[in-house]
Amino acid sequence: MKKKLLATILTGLLLAFTACGSLESPVIPEVTGTAIENTQESVLENAETETASQQEMQTETATTGKVEITTEDFEGSSDPENAERKYTYTYQVPKITIEGNEEAQDKIQKDLNAYVETFLDSINNSDFGTVYEGEMSGMTSYEELSFQVIRADDKVISVVWGNEGYNQGAHGWYIQDYRNYYTQTGEKITFDSLGNGFRDKALELVTKKAAEMQATDDCFFPDYEKSIKLVVLDGTENMDTIYQEIYGADIAGTGNGPASPTFSITGDGFVFESGQYVLQPYAAGIVDFEIPAEDFGDALTVDIF
Structure with missing residues (x-):
């Protein structure tokens, strides 16, 4: 299956990680x-x-x-x-x-x-x-x-x-x-429906958690901060616009279409995913950022917990 994202920055097969160095098997029902x-x-x-x-x-x-x-x-x-x-x-x-x-x-x-x-x-x-x-x-x-x-x-x-x-x-x-x-x-479920300030708060919380992980494990690319937006997506975004903002119009490519959501909702909060090659190298697998619902404070206004 061919993907786009600067040749969609191939995502990997193998194992997934919930944090830089926390190994976990891929989520595939038996x-x-x-x-x-x-x-x-x-x-x-x-x-x-x-x-x-x-x-x-x-x-x-x-x-x-x-x-x-x-x-x-x-x-x-x-x-x-x-x-x-x-x-x-x-x-x-x-x-x-x-x-x-x-x-x-x-x-x-x-x-x-x-x-x-x-x-x-x-x-x-x-x-x-x-x-x-x-x-x-x-x-x-x-x-x-x-x-x-x-x-x-x-x-x-x-x-x-x-x-x-x-x-x-x-x-x-x-x-x-x-x-x-x-x-x-x-x-x-979109970020706007969760609260007016939800997207900005999610970017803030994921950025903070990524910095903490980088400080201890050094698992992300040196310039990973510029790609944080690719970890906080709800499916309403235009990927061409985001890629051009991050990588520049000359190399971003076009025709990538709408984004796919990069978050899930558990009973306790939200999990945002950095797929392989987004913030980290292929060998690091998939990295998850788990954010408790209470950390969003007033930015989360909908009653779902």
């Missing part, structure tokens, strides 16, 4: 079910057409209060008769139920479905898995889309998509993409 052979129907209408097999494997359930989220697991591969492309893929399709609130439920479900559809389109309509002469790795290209619930109650639904893959090259990638919703309305 798949333990037995595959059901020859499943005919996909949950999504536009599922991958090149698939040799698309099999439902298991259903997982995470329930909190009046919210229930289940996931179905699917897998597929390139056409075995097509020698020009060789790849495998797996993905999870979540289904959400909000008791007594079908409108919010359908709004969130539509957004989750669209994310899976984009994942499948990216495989089908790209050069993913292309076999080139002289390839050295000998590995088949693969991509895995996983889903995990961080919080699901009557106020907030916070989830994360994990995307791990390899498409030839020196190494693969592992990225996390967050989605946060108000349970009662199904609307996406």
